[in-house]
């Protein structure tokens with residue numbers, strides 16, 4: 241889908257010509273919209289802004305996530321500078337939200353005329369801004385950080401976002417060899433693909449020591465051992481049957497170990513509207529629902545959890561690096577390296593399967609993990625180096 245002309249522009253396009261003639265810094269518009277984006281743009285902004293002679297990096301927040309606990313707290317915890325531009329789009333159906341981001345971002349791209357739009361991850365903001373950039377006249381080149389991940393499941397909105405974004409991208413930064421293979425199989429030219437590691441893990445490594453001093457356990461009145469749960473995928477929470485199967489499993493597991501559940505707003509809405517009865521226990525056992533947590537508090541809890549249950553993508557990666565057993569409540573993962581080298585195991589939404597896997601973990605010592613190449617805290621620096629070479 242990426243035309244020859246656009247492919248060639250990676251090495252000989254507007255940006256490089258500009259640097260040769262007037263040596264101006266590359267103008268980058270970095271896009272963040274939803275919670276999992278914030279830990280990815282933080283190290284990128286730091287790496288680009290450390291080299292003001294080479295880069296002029298501006299941050300655009302689409303406003304896809306807008307609650308204090310879904311957005312602002314991450315800016316504070318991760319010391320992300322305030323966005324230069326805020327689109328304030330808010331929630332909506334996929335089409336409505338994507339369309340609002342596109343309309344607003346088109347105006348920004350037209351007035352800013354960046355050399356590159358840099359998008360991360362797989363949320364609707366990622367897709368919307370890539371499409372806008374690619375259709376500007378002349379096109380603005382797109383760089384996708386965390387490219388090439390594929391679950392093979394196109395009913396997942398994020399999978400559609402990944403496929404389209406990668407097809408439109410001129411630079412694709414990957415975290416793992418499986419992503420490189422996926423892109424090769426889709427015909428993406430090898431020269432556009434750079435395996436750089438994982439920017440989310442850059443953030444984890446940078447902030448782990450600070451997270452250690454969080455007082456979240458005292459504030460919530462919990463102590464190890466405990467399990468940690470997150471749940472927000474439409475396939476789990478918008479489907480009342482799947483949600484009830486998972487809740488039944490939680491009910492059983494929480495008899496053996498207390499489970500802390502910071503609840504995503506989407507999930508809370510569904511629990512309330514479907515009238516699902518959550519087994520909220522008293523005292524030291526049971527399932528404990530709390531508001532969404534900030535980055536440092538959540539990382540503190542992840543590191544100390546005996547077991548993590550999740551349907552998030554990023555948490556599979558974080559748990560693997562922390563060496564904490566992770567059960568992923570999905571049938572597939574776009575991050576297979578967390579299964580082959582990390583602590584992750586896919587259990588879907590089948591009650592018996594989830595309970596059996598959790599009990600096995602609770603009986604066994606913590607699993608051995610193998611290091612994941614390049615998940616070393618230096619991915620953003622490698623990305624900046626690739627851009628620096630373009631000039």
Ligand code: UD1
Nearest residue numbers: 274275276304305306307310331332363364397398505506
């Ligand atoms: C989005 C991403 C998903 C990511 C997740 C992390 C897409 C398609 N999905 O899903 O990949 O894993 O973020 O959280 O982009 N809401 C609030 N406050 C907020 C944000 C959302 O109350 O700050 C509520 C709204 O009712 C909204 C719902 O949550 O309708 C869902 O938000 P939305 O951004 O559409 O998708 P997420 O489920 O958060």
